[in-house]
Amino acid sequence: MIHDFRYLKPGTLQEALSMLAEWRDECKIICGGQSLLIVMRQGLVVTDTLVDIKGLNELSYITYDDGEGLRMGATTTHRAVEKSGLLKEKYPILVAVEKKLASIQVRNWGSIAGNLAHGDSSGDLAPVLIALGGKIKLGSVKGTRVVPLEEFYTGLFETALTKDEMVVEVQVPPVQPRTAVAYKKFNLIESDQGIVGVAAAMTVDASDTCKDVRIVLGNSGVTPIRARSAEKVLLGRKSGDRLLEEAGEAAAGEADPVSDIHASEEYRRHLIRVLTERMVRQAWEKAIPLE
Amino acid sequence: MEKQRLKLKVNGQEHELYINPKTLLVEVIRDHLGLTGTKRGCDTVSCGACTVMIDDMAVKSCAVLAVQAEGRHVRTAEGLEKNGKLAPIQKAFLDQGSYQCGFCTPGMLMSCEALLEENPAPSPEEIREGIEGNICRCTGYNSIVRAMGAVAKGNYREE
Numbered sequence: 001m002i003h004d005f006r007y008l009k010p011g012t013l014q015e016a017l018s019m020l021a022e023w024r025d026e027c028k029i030i031c032g033g034q035s036l037l038i039v040m041r042q043g044l045v046v047t048d049t050l051v052d053i054k055g056l057n058e059l060s061y062i063t064y065d066d067g068e069g070l071r072m073g074a075t076t077t078h079r080a081v082e083k084s085g086l087l088k089e090k091y092p093i094l095v096a097v098e099k100k101l102a103s104i105q106v107r108n109w110g111s112i113a114g115n116l117a118h119g120d121s122s123g124d125l126a127p128v129l130i131a132l133g134g135k136i137k138l139g140s141v142k143g144t145r146v147v148p149l150e151e152f153y154t155g156l157f158e159t160a161l162t163k164d165e166m167v168v169e170v171q172v173p174p175v176q177p178r179t180a181v182a183y184k185k186f187n188l189i190e191s192d193q194g195i196v197g198v199a200a201a202m203t204v205d206a207s208d209t210c211k212d213v214r215i216v217l218g219n220s221g222v223t224p225i226r227a228r229s230a231e232k233v234l235l236g237r238k239s240g241d242r243l244l245e246e247a248g249e250a251a252a253g254e255a256d257p258v259s260d261i262h263a264s265e266e267y268r269r270h271l272i273r274v275l276t277e278r279m280v281r282q283a284w285e286k287a288i289p290l291e
Numbered sequence: 292m293e294k295q296r297l298k299l300k301v302n303g304q305e306h307e308l309y310i311n312p313k314t315l316l317v318e319v320i321r322d323h324l325g326l327t328g329t330k331r332g333c334d335t336v337s338c339g340a341c342t343v344m345i346d347d348m349a350v351k352s353c354a355v356l357a358v359q360a361e362g363r364h365v366r367t368a369e370g371l372e373k374n375g376k377l378a379p380i381q382k383a384f385l386d387q388g389s390y391q392c393g394f395c396t397p398g399m400l401m402s403c404e405a406l407l408e409e410n411p412a413p414s415p416e417e418i419r420e421g422i423e424g425n426i427c428r429c430t431g432y433n434s435i436v437r438a439m440g441a442v443a444k445g446n447y448r449e450e
Contacts, residue, residue, distance in 0.1 A: 002313040002315075003313075004292040004311065004313060005312065005313060006312075007295065007312030007313075007356075007358060009358075030356070032354075033354055033355065033356065033359070034336060034354050037315070037354045037355075037356070038335050038336060038354065041334065041335075050312075052356070052358070052359065054359050079348070102336075102424070103336075103339065103351075103423050103424025103425075104349055104402070104405075104420075104421065104423060104424050105336075105339065105342055105348075105349050105350050105351045105402070105424045106336060106351065106354075106424065108345075108348040108349060108350050109345075109348070109350045109351075109354070109355060190423055191423045191424055
């Protein structure tokens with residue numbers, strides 16, 4: 001059962017930030033509530049005040065600039081990302097991920113910032129956005145700051161947000177030439193969360209050697225994890241079966257998965273190894289221009 | 292907790308209610324308005340039995356605060372028929388036997404209706420994707436997909 005709360009509905013972002021500043025010690029933000037209402041009903045989150053930003057249309061936007069890259073407002077829904085022609089052209093991986101994220105009903109109502117701020121390490125968006133070098137813009141009455149998404153997650157369902165801050169924007173830099181991103185989650189039911197998920201962004205040079213790579217593991221620890229050992233295996237090398245296997249093994253080794261009702265730790269490590277191998281291979285192949 | 296006034300439009304009709312702001316949309320629909328077509332299933336945004344439409348979108352009413360639906364148009368399975376005539380998707384469900392226990396049916400209907408309004412001629416694959424958020428535990432999905440397919444083909448028209 002949901003505990004009683006004071007319901008506040010700001011009309012503007014400024015008003016929302018003032019409310020956060022005023023009620024900071026006992027406040028939660030709701031947008032679509034597709035994650036929050038579940039944990040509130042389970043009694044895991046109890047709040048005195050709920051600030052509802054669902055109606056803040058000023059934060060619902062998707063823009064792109066060749067220099068600055070992508071900007072998506074906090075209240076942008078998953079469905080808006082999925083249906084965006086701009087993203088289909090510039091960041092097709094985001095559209096592909098959204099198509100497999102939860103269900104249509106959840107994507108219709110849930111926001112991207114809510115998904116990210118919830119801090120569930122099994123979320124699909126965070127690994128992909130981290131692989132893309134994404135950042136998150138946090139706002140408060142004192143101003144804004146931009147944090148690399150990779151540094152945003154600090155612990156189990158914990159983020160770098162201070163009590164008077166909220167996510168206002170998601171930023172993604174332009175994708176470098178000869179770069180491709182791949183993501184796969186392993187799940188038993190199509191619209192379910194991943195038992196694990198692996199994102200890989202690969203940039204190759206003119207000789208198809210790995211110039212830059214970012215591998216991010218989802219649901220493989222308390223936060224999304226950069227698989228830096230696996231990345232080191234690949235940097236400066238040319239693709240090959242043995243190399244990809246080595247990268248997979250490194251990722252499985254540096255992950256920190258738990259055993260739960262969905263899968264044992266051992267099985268998760270196995271999946272991380274296989275998916276890392278496959279996603280790196282896929283990204284590598286796609287990064288090489290067809291000539 | 293002080294009750295809050297809520298003006299809600301459901302199936303074309305305006306309602307004025309006084310509710311605790313923590314009240315979920317499914318609770319307002321079922322317990323306050325008595326529209327019990329919409330079902331409460333898992334309560335964890337998994338099963339889709341509580342699916343309704345808000346404006347032109349299918350959403351799960353167990354994970355929406357009723358106050359968030361203010362100023363929007365909520366549609367439930369009861370609102371599908373027009374002038375006492377069943378909607379095409381309802382007729383198709385009848386003809387194809389697209390239900391057994393019927394618990395998932397109202398939610399399925401709303402997911403189907405939302406898809407048809409967005410895409411009047413969905414492919415079999417799009418139909419299956421369209422009901423990905425709805426779980427049926429008895430008849431199975433084929434008869435539901437058949438019903439949607441029949442509507443998509445134009446076999447049923449609005450009367």
